[in-house]
Amino acid sequence: MSDRPRFITAEGFARIRAEYEQLFGSERPKLVETISWAAGNGDRSENGDYIYGRKRLREIDRRLGYLSKVMKNAKVVDPASQPDRDVIRFGATVELADEDDARRILTLVGDDEADAGAGRIAWGSPMARALVGARIGDERVVRLPAGEKSWEVVAISYP
Structure with missing residues (x-):
C-alpha cells in the first residue's frame, strides 16, 4: 500500500x-x-x-x-461539501441508463469501502473513472471485461 x-x-x-x-x-x-x-x-x-x-x-x-x-x-471527504453538484465527483450517487433503458444506481466511494452488491463502487474502478466529470445527459462508454458498454447519466445527487 x-x-x-x-x-x-x-x-x-x-x-x-x-x-x-x-x-x-x-x-x-x-x-x-x-x-x-x-x-x-x-x-x-x-x-x-x-x-x-x-x-x-x-x-x-x-x-x-x-x-x-x-x-x-x-x-x-464529505460528499455533501462538493461545490459543483451537477458534476460527478467522489461521493456522488448516480443513476445510469444503458441502451435498453435498464437503470442502475451507483455511489462512488473509497476503495476500502466499496461493495458492488450494495451499489457502492470503488473510486478507482473502471466504471467510476469513466463517470468522473460527467453531467446529466452525458453518455460514457465503459470498458469492462465483458466488453464495452454505454451508459447515460440520468441523475446525480449528493447526500
Whole structure:
C-alpha cells in the first residue's frame, strides 16, 4: 500500500475504525488469553487451541496492520461539501441508463469501502473513472471485461 492519500467517506472511516477497535480491544485480548491457557497445558505440538490460536492471532495482527495503514493514509471527504453538484465527483450517487433503458444506481466511494452488491463502487474502478466529470445527459462508454458498454447519466445527487 502506498503512502498516498486514500479518499474515504466519514461513514467508511467509521466502519474501519470500529473494526479496528473490535479486533484490538475485544477479539485479540480474548485470543491471547486462550493461547496462554493452551500453552500452559503442556505439549504444544498437538494442542489445537494453541495452534489455531497462534494462526488466528497472526491473521488478526495482519488485519490490524492493514487497517492502521488505511486509517493513517485516509483522507476523509464529505460528499455533501462538493461545490459543483451537477458534476460527478467522489461521493456522488448516480443513476445510469444503458441502451435498453435498464437503470442502475451507483455511489462512488473509497476503495476500502466499496461493495458492488450494495451499489457502492470503488473510486478507482473502471466504471467510476469513466463517470468522473460527467453531467446529466452525458453518455460514457465503459470498458469492462465483458466488453464495452454505454451508459447515460440520468441523475446525480449528493447526500
